[in-house]
Amino acid sequence: MKPRVLEILKRLMAFDTVSSESNMALIEYVRDLLLTQGIESLIVKDETGKKANLFASTGPKALPGILLSGHTDVVPAAGQAWTFPAFQATVQDGRIYGRGSCDMKGFIALAIDAMLDAAGHSLSRPLQLALSHDEEIGCVGVRRLLDVLHLAPVRPFLCMIGEPTNMQFVLGHKGKGSYRTYCRGLEAHSSLAPHSVNAIHVACDFIAALRESQRQLQEQGARDADYDVPYTTVHVGQIGGGRALNIVPNLCTVDFEVRNLPADNLEQILAQMQERAEVIVREAKKLSSVAAIEIETVNVYPGLDTHPSVEAVRFLKNFAAPDTGTAKVSFGTEGGLFNHRLDVPVVVCGPGSIEQAHKPDEFIEISQMEAGERFLEGLLGSLKH
Ligand SMILES: [Zn+2]
Structure with a gap:
């Protein structure tokens, strides 16, 4: 040298x-x-x-x-x-x-x-x-x-x-997008839980939707055998919510990432997740208008x-x-x-x-x-x- x-x-x-x-x-x-x-x-x-x-x-x-x-x-x-x-x-x-x-x-x-x-x-x-x-x-x-x-x-x-x-x-x-999701509900005494919107339950539904996205990407998305995991992956890494067992929580955060093959369009994947979130929110809003799922982009690189x-x-x-x-x-x-x-x-x-x-x-x-x-x-x- x-x-x-x-x-x-x-x-x-x-x-x-x-x-x-x-x-x-x-x-x-x-x-x-x-x-x-x-x-x-x-x-x-x-x-x-x-x-x-x-x-x-x-x-x-x-x-x-x-x-x-x-x-x-x-x-x-x-x-x-x-x-x-x-x-x-x-x-x-x-x-x-x-x-x-x-x-x-x-x-x-x-x-x-x-x-x-x-x-x-x-x-x-x-x-x-x-x-x-x-x-x-x-x-x-x-x-x-x-x-x-x-x-x-x-x-x-x-x-x-x-x-x-x-x-x-x-x-x-692969590219990567990291996101923080705010799932919002309505705080209430837990004895009245069915009349309120539990933010953790909303988050669980959202996570189920993310897993559905993963299943779809794995089965129908792009494939590239040059990678150890040859398809786009979706992963939840952190979740936070709730204050006490007897309170219906009004907020739950879900941090997730998408690691996409360049052939899979990250924006399309996210738009689909957004649609799924809207379906969940529409249902929750029947109990309270404050119900919401907001997806915030933390970082994206192609x-x-x-x-x-x-x-x-x-x-x-x-x-x-x-x-x-x-x-x-x-x-x-x-x-x-x-x-x-x-x-x-x-x-x-x-x-x-x-x-x-x-x-x-x-x-x-x-x-x-x-x-x-x-x-x-x-x-x-x-x-x-
Ligand atoms: Zn380096």
Whole structure:
């Protein structure tokens, strides 16, 4: 591994960029580093001004670029049994330990190094870098950056998201919608229960409706055998309601998620759930007009489904190891958002394994960093005139 890559990685890992914290210090470090080679950065801050995305480009401005993308935030280390310091890179036994080494500051270090390298050359296409914040809490931060890039006159030729895939090509993942449902009833003394509307009972009917949706999706929805669970899933993860046994409850919340195959339309699925909710409410309203089911969207990100034969995939294959396969994965990435907002083909490919992500003593194999380095060297070599 190039000493400069390790140096950059060490600096990146020393910033505590847990999603709840500011990532400004890291962003400013990257901005200043790119500027040493004359590369200007576009900084897109969030509404608090404490977090930011960064976009930078080097090479001919008018042509579609190769966009390397990563998220700067990491999951918390607190509460995990770490034997290595979490926010410091420890190099030992062919591995680099520390939070974010594999998810995904290792890739970011490689991408920055490639940008610095590219700056000194004349390129046939631009090489670009996009860094986001708040990916780990639902791909929140990158949306503002995409709002800006969406308006640019030229879209990238392809986007490579460097999430840890052991440098395999991940071309698909499911989308996800998370929702909080407020089921409302009418409070009353429990002895008068039949004259009132029990919010927990309404919630139970709604959950039964969600399970009916799941059954239908499983039997009649899209199927994709590349996934462990080859259909769209519906799942209730949390439920809350009631104050005391002798009170008919007036509120029950139901948190559920839909993880959809890209071929199943999330909005249609939700509209159908809404219809089922209306049937339940119509019945409950016979007892009280306050009966209601309100579904609130907490977070949505789209799935990814890049076709293996698109030009972007064939182009990137030129720089991959001969045994590189294509796969679909169960975890989500910002890839679906890049694809939907910018209409750009997305390949998820980066060093390290998702097995090591989010765990105590997270690490990346140096051999994986080297594989990533070879890949980007080949890619950059092909762009140099
Ligand atoms: Zn990640």
